[in-house]
Amino acid sequence: METISDRILMGPGPSNPYPEAVAALTRPMLGHLDPEFLDVLDVTCDRLRAVFRTENPLTVPISGTGSAGMEAAFVNVVQPGDVVVVGVNGLFGERMCDVAERCGAEVVRVDAEWGQPLDPDAVLSAHPSPKVMAVVHAETSTGVRNDVAPLGAGKGDALLLVDCVTSLGGIPVEVDGWGVDIAYAGTQKCLGVAPGLAPLTFNQRARERQIERPHSWYLDLGMIAGYASTAGARKYHHTAPVSMIFSLHSGLGALLDEGLEAVWERHSACGRRLHEGLRKLDLDLLVEEQHRLPELTTVVVPDDVDDAAVRGRLLAEYGIEIGGGVGPLAGRVWRIGCMGHTARIRNVVLLLSALAEVLGR
Amino acid sequence: METISDRILMGPGPSNPYPEAVAALTRPMLGHLDPEFLDVLDVTCDRLRAVFRTENPLTVPISGTGSAGMEAAFVNVVQPGDVVVVGVNGLFGERMCDVAERCGAEVVRVDAEWGQPLDPDAVLSAHPSPKVMAVVHAETSTGVRNDVAPLGAGKGDALLLVDCVTSLGGIPVEVDGWGVDIAYAGTQKCLGVAPGLAPLTFNQRARERQIERPHSWYLDLGMIAGYASTAGARKYHHTAPVSMIFSLHSGLGALLDEGLEAVWERHSACGRRLHEGLRKLDLDLLVEEQHRLPELTTVVVPDDVDDAAVRGRLLAEYGIEIGGGVGPLAGRVWRIGCMGHTARIRNVVLLLSALAEVLGR
Numbered sequence: 146m147e148t149i150s151d152r153i154l155m156g157p158g159p160s161n162p163y164p165e166a167v168a169a170l171t172r173p174m175l176g177h178l179d180p181e182f183l184d185v186l187d188v189t190c191d192r193l194r195a196v197f198r199t200e201n202p203l204t205v206p207i208s209g210t211g212s213a214g215m216e217a218a219f220v221n222v223v224q225p226g227d228v229v230v231v232g233v234n235g236l237f238g239e240r241m242c243d244v245a246e247r248c249g250a251e252v253v254r255v256d257a258e259w260g261q262p263l264d265p266d267a268v269l270s271a272h273p274s275p276k277v278m279a280v281v282h283a284e285t286s287t288g289v290r291n292d293v294a295p296l297g298a299g300k301g302d303a304l305l306l307v308d309c310v311t312s313l314g315g316i317p318v319e320v321d322g323w324g325v326d327i328a329y330a331g332t333q334k335c336l337g338v339a340p341g342l343a344p345l346t347f348n349q350r351a352r353e354r355q356i357e358r359p360h361s362w363y364l365d366l367g368m369i370a371g372y373a374s375t376a377g378a379r380k381y382h383h384t385a386p387v388s389m390i391f392s393l394h395s396g397l398g399a400l401l402d403e404g405l406e407a408v409w410e411r412h413s414a415c416g417r418r419l420h421e422g423l424r425k426l427d428l429d430l431l432v433e434e435q436h437r438l439p440e441l442t443t444v445v446v447p448d449d450v451d452d453a454a455v456r457g458r459l460l461a462e463y464g465i466e467i468g469g470g471v472g473p474l475a476g477r478v479w480r481i482g483c484m485g486h487t488a489r490i491r492n493v494v495l496l497l498s499a500l501a502e503v504l505g506r
Numbered sequence: 507m508e509t510i511s512d513r514i515l516m517g518p519g520p521s522n523p524y525p526e527a528v529a530a531l532t533r534p535m536l537g538h539l540d541p542e543f544l545d546v547l548d549v550t551c552d553r554l555r556a557v558f559r560t561e562n563p564l565t566v567p568i569s570g571t572g573s574a575g576m577e578a579a580f581v582n583v584v585q586p587g588d589v590v591v592v593g594v595n596g597l598f599g600e601r602m603c604d605v606a607e608r609c610g611a612e613v614v615r616v617d618a619e620w621g622q623p624l625d626p627d628a629v630l631s632a633h634p635s636p637k638v639m640a641v642v643h644a645e646t647s648t649g650v651r652n653d654v655a656p657l658g659a660g661k662g663d664a665l666l667l668v669d670c671v672t673s674l675g676g677i678p679v680e681v682d683g684w685g686v687d688i689a690y691a692g693t694q695k696c697l698g699v700a701p702g703l704a705p706l707t708f709n710q711r712a713r714e715r716q717i718e719r720p721h722s723w724y725l726d727l728g729m730i731a732g733y734a735s736t737a738g739a740r741k742y743h744h745t746a747p748v749s750m751i752f753s754l755h756s757g758l759g760a761l762l763d764e765g766l767e768a769v770w771e772r773h774s775a776c777g778r779r780l781h782e783g784l785r786k787l788d789l790d791l792l793v794e795e796q797h798r799l800p801e802l803t804t805v806v807v808p809d810d811v812d813d814a815a816v817r818g819r820l821l822a823e824y825g826i827e828i829g830g831g832v833g834p835l836a837g838r839v840w841r842i843g844c845m846g847h848t849a850r851i852r853n854v855v856l857l858l859s860a861l862a863e864v865l866g867r
Contacts, residue, residue, distance in 0.1 A: 150542050151534040159535055159748060170531040170749060173512040174520055174700060176827045181511055208702070209570045209724060212744040216724045244723045333745055339535060341569070341702055341747035360721045362605045363570060363577045381832070383573040384694060386702035387520060388531060389750065466537045471742070 152460070153492055156468035157285045157441060158311070159333035159340050160485035166338045166396030170388050177385040185394050186373065186385065192397035193344045196313055196336070196405060197328060199320035203352060205373040206393055207343040207364065208386050211310040211331025214343025216244055217364040218306050218327050219277075221347070221355050225249025227276040230303070232263040232291060235284035236471050237308055245279070248360070259287050259473050260443065262436040265295035276354075278303040283312035285334075286471050288432045288443035288480065290316065297324025304351050310334060313344065314400055315412045315440040315484055326351040332389075335412060335440055337485025338396035341389045396485075413439045415483045415493050422497035426506050431478055440488065443470070443478040447504075452476050455503055463499040513821070514853055517829035518646045518802060519672070520694035520701050521846035527699045527757030531749050538746040546755050547734065547746065553758035554705045557674055557697070557766060558689060560681035564713060566734040567754055568704040568725065569747050572671040572692025575704025577605055578725040579667050579688050580638075582708070582716050586610025588637040591664070593624040593652060596645035597832055598669055606640070609721070620648050620834050621804070623797040626656035637715075639664040644673035646695075647832050649793045649804035649841065651677065658685025665712055671695060674705065675761060676773045676801040676845055687712040693750075696773060696801055698846025699757035702750045774800045776844045776854050783858035787867050792839055801849065804831070804839040808865075813837050816864055824860040 154161050175182040194204045207217050219241070223229055229250040231241045234257035242252050255271045257263045263280060278300055280291050290312070297305055306327040309318050313328075315335030320328050326348050333340035347355070347366065359365050363383065371380040400408055416439020420430060423444055431443035446452045452469060456479065459465045468480035483493060500506075515522050536543040555565045568578050580602070584590055590611040592602045595618035603613050616632045618624045624641060639661055641652050651673070658666055667688040670679050674689075676696030681689050687709050694701035708716070708727065720726050724744065732741040761769055777800020781791060784805055792804035807813045813830060817840065820826045829841035844854060861867075 148542065149533060150536065150540075152536055152540065154535060154537060156537050156539075158745060159537060162535055167532050171528050172510060174515060174523055175511065175513055176515060176517050176520060176829075177701070178517075179511075179513065179821075179827060181509065209574065210744050210747060213570065213724045216722065220721075240723070247719065247721050247723055331745065333748075339747065339749040340538070340745045341750055358608065360581075360608050361577065362601070362608055363574045383571050384519060384692065384701045386571060386700065386750070387694075388700040388753075389702055389747070392749075460540075466540060468537075 150464060153465045153495065154487055155482050155492065155496055156466045157480045157482050158484065160337060160482060160487040162339050163337040163396045163399045163486045165399040166392045169391040169395035172391045175387055177387060178379065178381065182387060183379065186390060189390055189394040189397065190373065192394070192401055195401055196397065197318060197320045197344070197346050198322060199346050201320070201346045201348045202374065203366065203370050204346040205369060206390060207345045208383065209343055210340050211329070211343050212240070213364065214329030214331065214345050215241065215308060216361065217343070217345055217366065218329050219244045219248050220359045220361045220364055221366045222304060222327070222351060223248040223250045223277060224356055226251060228253060228272055229277045229279060230255060230268060230271045230275040232268045232280040234261060234263050234287065234289060234291070235259055235281065236286035237281045237284060241279050241281070241308070260289060260431045262289050263291045265292055268296060269299040275303045277306050279306040281308040282318065283316065283438050283441065285311045285441055287474065288438050288441045289436050290438050293325060294323045300324065304354060311441055314408060316409060316438065320346055332393055335484045336396060336400065338393050339389065341386060342393055412483065412488045415488045415490060416440060416442065418490060418493045419481065419483060422493065426497070426501055426504065440482060440484045442481045443474070444481060445478055446476065450504065452479070458503045459499055465496055465499055511825060514826045514856065515848055516843050516853065516857055517827045518841045518843050519845065521698060521843060521848040523700055524698040524757045524760045524847045526760040527753045530752040530756035533752045536748055538748060539740065539742065543748060544740065547751060550751055550755040550758065551734065553755070553762060556762055557758065558681045558705070558707050559679060559683060560707050562681070562707045562709045563735065564727065564731050565707040566730060567751060568706045569744065570704055571701050572690070572704050573601070574725065575690030575692065575706050576602065576669060577722065578704065578706055578727065579690050580605045580609050581720045581722045581725055582727045583665060583688070583712060584609040584611045584638060585717055587612060589614060589633055590638045590640060591616060591629060591632045591636040593629045593641040595622060595624050595648065595650060595652070596620055596642065597647035598642045598645060602640050602642070602669070621650060621792045623650050624652045626653055629657060630660040636664045638667050640667040642669040643679065644677065644799050644802065646672045646802055648835065649799050649802045650797050651799050654686065655684045661685065665715060672802055675769060677770060677799065681707055693754055696845045697757060698761065699754050700750065702747060703754055773844065773849045776849045776851060777801060777803065779851060779854045780842065780844060783854065787858070787862055787865065801843060801845045803842045804835070805842060806839055807837065811865065813840070819864045820860055826857055826860055
């Protein structure tokens with residue numbers, strides 16, 4: 146008989162999904178053109194608008210994981226030669242550069258040290274007239290929150306493109322309020338749903354600059370909108386990932402029943418408790434308090450401690466997953482996620498106790 | 507309380523998933539780097555090799571639906587100016603042209619009428635030295651099976667790229683035996699798993715001609731292989747759709763426990779029974795017997811019958827979904843699928859009875 150483990154997922158994602166999201170995965174399959182499924186899809190898009198805080202009609206779950214959302218965001222607006230300013234202070238900013246370059250963009254990087262926030266003025270003044278200005282709201286690789294509102298206020302003629310993979314449903318995201326033109330997320334972080342879908346939203350400004358025939362057929366938003374949009378007749382594009390959409394529909398339902406602000410506060414309370422507890426264990430946090438995410442915390446691995454051994458013992462002895470560092474932070478930090486259904490005080494208390502035992506503190 | 511319907515899915519897909527595949531969707535979430543998940547992924551890839559009948563080390567589930575598999579197949583080998591011969595006798599051959607053109611290919615079309623098979627000699631002689639020769643094995647839009655083996659035998663220096671979305675797990679597919687270099691499928695047809703993943707296999711010949719940095723970051727097979735391949739250290743690319751992979755793992759397990767040949771025979775028996783029953787109802791089948799798929803049958807809508815009304819009554823009164831025609835066949839045919847867990851004689855018997863009642867025959 147195969148082993149089936151039941152982890153407490155406190156790494157950089159996936160998080161533990163909401164029970165409602167898990168139960169919905171087994172809802173009986175429907176065809177992707179079944180009126181009952183299309184109702185579920187429409188409600189799912191409405192719920193995504195609620196969590197993105199947007200009125201954008203083009204708000205859909207892309208049929209891939211968060212990185213497919215990133216690619217869809219770029220490939221639909223960036224053509225060869227376009228100038229794209231990218232704020233880079235972590236792995237996902239780096240990934241944005243790679244994706245934009247593959248679209249043929251002239252990428253203008255604005256770097257900040259991993260663990261430090263971006264300087265919005267540096268992003269705004271990096272180029273006189275970029276087509277796109279792109280930043281990661283919550284850097285999963287570092288635990289840093291980058292300020293988005295100043296970029297929306299100063300973006301001028303550029304499109305503001307924001308990665309909300311680790312922020313959506315965990316901390317305030319205000320797509321319309323901040324002047325964000327394009328945003329995407331993933332389901333497996335603070336939304337508390339399995340990985341596999343990428344919520345994406347494009348405002349009217351972004352739609353007006355959409356490329357008519359992007360390199361990607363699969364991520365062609367014009368065609369996706371023709372299927373997912375409720376306005377006009379549905380036109381088949383690709384078969385929707387029906388079970389995952391059932392799950393997102395129900396996970397978002399649970400989240401909105403609790404209340405978006407209440408969910409933000411729950412993530413915030415878990416983060417505060419976690420940060421206090423880690424300091425009591427004499428552990429240093431990489432990111433300064435004012436830029437620190439509640440849902441993803443980077444802890445400096447003490448000099449005399451074996452990074453991987455601690456993670457291994459947490460997994461083997463307590464069934465708790467935490468993440469290691471990546472890039473320049475590999476071996477230097479642990480990444481502790483507290484997102485979605487994982488964001489419960491009981492999980493924080495357990496992790497702190499387990500960590501104290503493993504570290505002998 | 508929301509309505510939750512339980513359909514018998516006899517359209518062009520999705521089919522009803524195997525109970526084992528459904529149950530596995532709720533297996534407790536694991537991280538995408540958890541050793542227990544990586545074991546499941548490795549076994550899933552082994553099982554895919556078994557159903558593809560290949561030894562190709564690079565055999566993976568792509569994190570998107572079947573069309574993402576198509577895009578991954580083209581985007582990793584086709585560069586601007588490359589000649590790609592595409593056999594077109596249905597919607598998915600058309601889609602291949604679109605995808606190849608977006609890669610910058612010079613597409614050489616070889617057309618056959620919708621409902622007729624491709625002429626292998628015409629495909630082989632369409633261009634003296636194409637880089638890629640691409641065909642759809644089982645055309646979901648028409649119910650036609652195109653012969654693949656003669657193309658493998660005569661392909662010369664070209665890469666043979668085959669769409670197995672509606673054939674894999676339903677009728678014989680012999681990737682290695684037929685000399686197929688690149689093949690992809692979808693989970694939601696004869697594999698009897700929810701839509702959301704695209705099994706893909708590349709042989710050594712195809713890997714040697716892989717583009718180093720394709721337009722798509724998300725579908726970059728070099729990077730995907732670095733994560734999914736068991737050879738060497740795993741390198742994070744994107745977060746795997748964990749629950750869907752659990753489901754594919756279990757669905758393939760059920761299929762292989764039954765036995766691949768037994769599953770082919772079950773699909774074949776359902777097809778024979780369906781075709782006989784339809785003829786007894788005095789209905790004409792679009793495709794000649796020797797090219798007709800057992801798993802996807804196109805039925806000519808009689809002149810005096812309202813296409814959509816019949817489909818609507820089957821859905822509303824019997825909970826059975828069948829599909830309408832697309833493209834030049836819109837309004838002219840019904841598409842009846844009998845794939846995966848749907849491929850049971852009891853479903854065929856029920857459909858035939860329901861159709862007889864609705865048609866008053």
